[in-house]
Amino acid sequence: MDKEKLIDQYAERLPKRIIQDVKAHLPKNCDTKRLKKIMEAVVSEYEDTLAEPGESVGLVAAESIGEPSTQMTLRTFHFAGVSEMNVTMGLPRVIEVLDARKTLSTPMTEIYLKKPYSDGKDIKKISQRIKERKLKEFVKEISINIVENTVKIDLDKKKIEEYEQTHINILKLVDKAAKGFKTKQEGDTIFIDTVKEDNLNEIYKLKEKIKNLYFCGIKNITQVLPIQRGDEFLIVTAGINLKEILKLDFVDTFRTKSNDIYEMRRVFGIEAARQSIINEVTAMFESQGIDIDIRHVMLVADMMTNTGEIMGINRTGIVKDKSSVLARASFETPIKHIIQAAMSGEEDYLSSVIENVMINQPVPLGSGLPKLIANFDNQKNKR
Amino acid sequence: MADVYLDFKFIGEVKKPKEFISRIVTERKAGDLPTHLNAEYDKNVDAVFIEISKGRAVRPLLIVKDGKISLTNRHLEQLEKGEISWSDLIKQGIIEYLDASEEENALVAYWPEAITSEHTHLEIAPLSIVGLCTSLVPFGNHNHGVRNAQGAKNQKQALGFYAANFFTRMDMDLSLLHYPQVPIVETIMHDISNYNIHPSGQNVTVVIMTHSGYNMEDAIVVNQGSVDRGMGRSSYYRPVAAEELRYSGGLIDEICIPDKEVKGYKTEHDYRFLEDDGIVFPEAKVKEEDVIIGKTSPPRFLNAMDEYNLATSSRRESSLALKHGEQGIIDFVMVTENEEGNKLVQVRMRDLKIPEIGDKFTSRHGQKGVISLLVPEHDIPFFASGIKPDIIFNSHSLPTRMTISHIIELLGGKVGAFSGRNINSTLFEGEGEKDLREELKQYGLKDNGTETVYDPITGEEMTTRVFVGNMYYMKLRHMVSNKLHARGRGPIQLLTRQPTEGRAKEGGLRLGEMEKDTFVAHGSSLLLKERFDSDKVTVPICDKSGLIGYFDARKNKMISPVHGEDSIMTTVEISYAFKLLLDELRSMGIYPMVRTEQKF
Numbered sequence: 001m002d003k004e005k006l007i008d009q010y011a012e013r014l015p016k017r018i019i020q021d022v023k024a025h026l027p028k029n030c031d032t033k034r035l036k037k038i039m040e041a042v043v044s045e046y047e048d049t050l051a052e053p054g055e056s057v058g059l060v061a062a063e064s065i066g067e068p069s070t071q072m073t074l075r076t077f078h079f080a081g082v083s084e085m086n087v088t089m090g091l092p093r094v095i096e097v098l099d100a101r102k103t104l105s106t107p108m109t110e111i112y113l114k115k116p117y118s119d120g121k122d123i124k125k126i127s128q129r130i131k132e133r134k135l136k137e138f139v140k141e142i143s144i145n146i147v148e149n150t151v152k153i154d155l156d157k158k159k160i161e162e163y164e165q166t167h168i169n170i171l172k173l174v175d176k177a178a179k180g181f182k183t184k185q186e187g188d189t190i191f192i193d194t195v196k197e198d199n200l201n202e203i204y205k206l207k208e209k210i211k212n213l214y215f216c217g218i219k220n221i222t223q224v225l226p227i228q229r230g231d232e233f234l235i236v237t238a239g240i241n242l243k244e245i246l247k248l249d250f251v252d253t254f255r256t257k258s259n260d261i262y263e264m265r266r267v268f269g270i271e272a273a274r275q276s277i278i279n280e281v282t283a284m285f286e287s288q289g290i291d292i293d294i295r296h297v298m299l300v301a302d303m304m305t306n307t308g309e310i311m312g313i314n315r316t317g318i319v320k321d322k323s324s325v326l327a328r329a330s331f332e333t334p335i336k337h338i339i340q341a342a343m344s345g346e347e348d349y350l351s352s353v354i355e356n357v358m359i360n361q362p363v364p365l366g367s368g369l370p371k372l373i374a375n376f377d378n379q380k381n382k383r
Numbered sequence: 384m385a386d387v388y389l390d391f392k393f394i395g396e397v398k399k400p401k402e403f404i405s406r407i408v409t410e411r412k413a414g415d416l417p418t419h420l421n422a423e424y425d426k427n428v429d430a431v432f433i434e435i436s437k438g439r440a441v442r443p444l445l446i447v448k449d450g451k452i453s454l455t456n457r458h459l460e461q462l463e464k465g466e467i468s469w470s471d472l473i474k475q476g477i478i479e480y481l482d483a484s485e486e487e488n489a490l491v492a493y494w495p496e497a498i499t500s501e502h503t504h505l506e507i508a509p510l511s512i513v514g515l516c517t518s519l520v521p522f523g524n525h526n527h528g529v530r531n532a533q534g535a536k537n538q539k540q541a542l543g544f545y546a547a548n549f550f551t552r553m554d555m556d557l558s559l560l561h562y563p564q565v566p567i568v569e570t571i572m573h574d575i576s577n578y579n580i581h582p583s584g585q586n587v588t589v590v591i592m593t594h595s596g597y598n599m600e601d602a603i604v605v606n607q608g609s610v611d612r613g614m615g616r617s618s619y620y621r622p623v624a625a626e627e628l629r630y631s632g633g634l635i636d637e638i639c640i641p642d643k644e645v646k647g648y649k650t651e652h653d654y655r656f657l658e659d660d661g662i663v664f665p666e667a668k669v670k671e672e673d674v675i676i677g678k679t680s681p682p683r684f685l686n687a688m689d690e691y692n693l694a695t696s697s698r699r700e701s702s703l704a705l706k707h708g709e710q711g712i713i714d715f716v717m718v719t720e721n722e723e724g725n726k727l728v729q730v731r732m733r734d735l736k737i738p739e740i741g742d743k744f745t746s747r748h749g750q751k752g753v754i755s756l757l758v759p760e761h762d763i764p765f766f767a768s769g770i771k772p773d774i775i776f777n778s779h780s781l782p783t784r785m786t787i788s789h790i791i792e793l794l795g796g797k798v799g800a801f802s803g804r805n806i807n808s809t810l811f812e813g814e815g816e817k818d819l820r821e822e823l824k825q826y827g828l829k830d831n832g833t834e835t836v837y838d839p840i841t842g843e844e845m846t847t848r849v850f851v852g853n854m855y856y857m858k859l860r861h862m863v864s865n866k867l868h869a870r871g872r873g874p875i876q877l878l879t880r881q882p883t884e885g886r887a888k889e890g891g892l893r894l895g896e897m898e899k900d901t902f903v904a905h906g907s908s909l910l911l912k913e914r915f916d917s918d919k920v921t922v923p924i925c926d927k928s929g930l931i932g933y934f935d936a937r938k939n940k941m942i943s944p945v946h947g948e949d950s951i952m953t954t955v956e957i958s959y960a961f962k963l964l965l966d967e968l969r970s971m972g973i974y975p976m977v978r979t980e981q982k983f
Contacts, residue, residue, distance in 0.1 A: 056903050056904055056906060059900055059903050059904050060904050062900075063900060063904060338968065338971075338973065339971075339973070342968075342973040342974075353903055356908075357899065357911070357915065358958070358960075358961055358964075359957045359958060359961040360912060360915050360916065360918075360919060360956070360957055360961065361912065361956075361957075362908045362909050362911075362912045363903060363911060363912075364908070365903060365906050365908050366905065366906015366907055366908050367906060367907060367908055367909055368906075368908025368909060368912075369906075369908075
């Protein structure tokens with residue numbers, strides 16, 4: 001147990017996690033002399049990776065992400081034939097994430113499944129349960145009879161049975177949509193009495209409304225695609241409704257995720273949103289064969305989420321929160337910021353980089369950061 | 384029934400559209416309809432479109448009927464004798480013009496051999512798939528398309544003999560190549576465009592090899608001996624013009640040697656080239672700051688008394704002098720009048736440009752590069768025959784660009800040089816590589832174009848043979864002497880007190896936003912501050928009002944704009960641009976208050 005003690009001596013110099021790792025991976029035949037050497041090497045390696053005080057990590061992150069992005073341009077490699085879904089990839093997707101767009105060009109959910117289903121059991125059936133279906137898919141015909149003043153809905157019983165949706169009271173559904181009209185059901189046919197309405201246009205509108213009535217499945221999910229990733233089956237959907245999806249019994253709630261960071265924020269919280277920003281951005285760069293240190297992306301994700309709300313990297317997001325007027329004005333829409341600052345009598349303490357560049361003063365970074373402080377009172381007391 | 388549209392206006396219907404079209408075509412051939420009338424039957428919309436409007440691109444094609452070309456040997460003989468011309472061929476219905484829409488229903492063959500019974504037309508020459516400039520690229524059919532386009536683009540920038548009357552012209556920013564030559568390896572388009580009377584390059588001996596690393600990254604190593612003998616030499620011409628403008632009140636500029644009383648008089652030395660009429664004399668060797676046309680102007684603002692006191696003293700100097708870095712020889716002086724009857728003086732300057740390190744050259748294959756080294760003739764590698772190359776071209780420029788035509792031109796040029804004839808290199812129709820190789824053997828040369836080289840310094844034979852040949856090289860208009868620029872100190876802008884921009888104004892080289900970021904990323908903040916010190920000012924700031932004050936030298940005191948002498952003033956070092964920003968904010972009605980604190 002000599003070794004354990006020796007390792008624990010480094011507790012102050014190394015984080016817990018690294019010490020645990022060293023303990024776990026230590027070879028059995030390692031003597032104390034070699035262990036000491038190893039620990040010293042670990043410490044120097046660890047200290048090498050630390051950012052020094054006054055290092056401009058933000059700018060280095062910006063350059064480290066920005067430079068490869070320009071090389072990525074708008075050209076993107078496509079995965080030919082793997083999935084039929086058209087997904088935004090490459091730089092446009094990275095911009096979408098970092099700008100924190102509210103509406104995505106391709107909203108998607110990746111649904112992971114619980115054990116028997118993840119092996120491919122009933123995969124087709126359950127994926128069909130997820131897709132949003134409208135009434136028109138379960139109807140043979142909807143016709144308007146002008147002479148008898150009725151709208152006739154011919155239900156497709158066979159299809160309803162096929163999808164196991166016999167429990168739905170269709171008459172009630174139609175009744176809700178056709179407010180103020182009398183409805184009745186005769187076998188597989190529903191009649192809507194339209195005597196009191198003589199505007200044919202309104203009747204036509206009513207028919208369209210009934211056609212697009214929500215029938216079953218999960219709302220907003222317009223497309224489902226079961227795919228196999230490695231040994232596991234999962235379902236990829238176009239459209240997002242995490243709350244409802246997570247209610248399904250066959251869904252693995254621990255791994256199911258969406259590519260909409262706002263949806264992740266709503267359903268799982270801000271930490272999940274931060275992690276999904278990191279995941280989305282790194283995945284996008286990795287797919288293009290570009291290697292970016294994850295710490296740069298983590299820093300960006302931290303900046304976007306540290307207030308508890310998601311803020312994009314633009315003038316309505318994190319730049320808006322800058323304390324310096326000059327820094328905000330130097331980014332975008334300068335006149336707006338200056339006038340607003342003047343009206344509220346804002347003060348600028350010139351504490352950040354860009355303001356100091358503007359007035360030609362040393363920026364508080366690197367060699368410009370340290371200040372000499374002498375406590376004269378203390379000196380006097382000693383004498 | 385198919386609708387008929389004339390220039391996209393509905394004019395009627397026809398029952399049998401296809402027959403209708405063929406009738407139009409036969410009538411056009413017969414000369415009953417205009418040659419530039421085109422008709423097309425669109426099956427998808429079942430309509431006939433006839434067009435006769437201006438602005439459509441039309442192109443001539445040979446007519447083919449039942450697999451036979453209408454052009455016969457008899458026509459060719461007659462053409463050669465000059466008995467018939469182009470327009471006769473059109474009248475006889477041998478050539479017709481097609482526009483884009485009529486081409487839809489035509490099947491055009493590139494070669495006479497390729498004609499089948501289904502073809503309707505034959506290309507006059509396969510060359511016509513490219514434009515004039517691109518067809519000047521020799522052996523272009525061996526290339527990647529992009530390289531042909533780039534080769535064509537580079538040729539447009541080449542210096543040459545653009546017009547024979549250059550001596551009487553006053554062209555702006557113009558260069559003339561000395562000793563221009565007609566290319567040995569030529570195309571049909573060189574003939575058609577009369578390239579031999581306005582050539583723009585020279586035939587040089589090129590060896591494909593490296594030379595001590597000096598020709599890496601597309602650079603070329605040039606033989607100093609060739610330069611001394613006149614290769615790539617050119618003259619650069621530039622006009623300088625001045626006119627006597629008229630101002631209100633009957634005042635007028637005067638072209639003369641300015642009087643010493645004149646406001647803004649330079650020095651006597653600056654005016655030394657002017658003759659009595661105030662204009663330089665031809666063949667004067669002028670340098671920067673020298674006055675070329677002496678001129679004085681009336682004062683800008685007249686106050687009431689000045690009107691009676693128009694002595695020379697109130698006139699100001701407005702001579703035309705050479706700007707920073709310019710030099711040359713006065714070539715031509717012209718005194719005339721402009722449209723308004725004002726006296727107009729134009730002076731043309733000439734400058735000899737001998738190739739130097741940094742001048743840009745190109746072959747005709749998009750292989751441009753700058754001179755990186757001029758090697759004295761005795762240090763240039765030489766071949767067994769005693770020949771020394773003019774240009775050493777780097778072999779690494781070839782594999783990635785895949786300009787096979789570059790290599791074939793070298794081969795062709797070599798054959799041409801030995802046989803004393805021109806080599807045809809027209810697109811798709813040029814002489815074959817095989818034939819050229821065969822011919823090369825006749826002159827006792829290796830058919831692969833390689834030769835033995837000797838190291839000029841040790842005199843030893845080099846271990847490998849290198850590829851040598853002759854090709855057409857062009858000097859491009861980008862010459863370093865017109866671009867070279869650097870400054871330590873120099874003029875600043877009036878408004879921002881930052882350095883001026885651009886070579887003509889002796890400007891500084893901007894350390895831009897992204898360059899600034901690199902300093903920040905390195906944390907070298909004091910170096911960054913020093914870089915931006917170009918508009919540094921020390922201003923006194925009033926502690927009470929927070930406004931920028933000034934120093935009154937008479938009282939030897941700092942003055943606050945609000946509190947006068949009754950405030951404590953602190954001096955602060957800021958950029959003048961920031962002071963300007965504060966001033967502009969004040970002009971907007973915003974009160975920017977600067978609060979100072981002790982730094983140390």
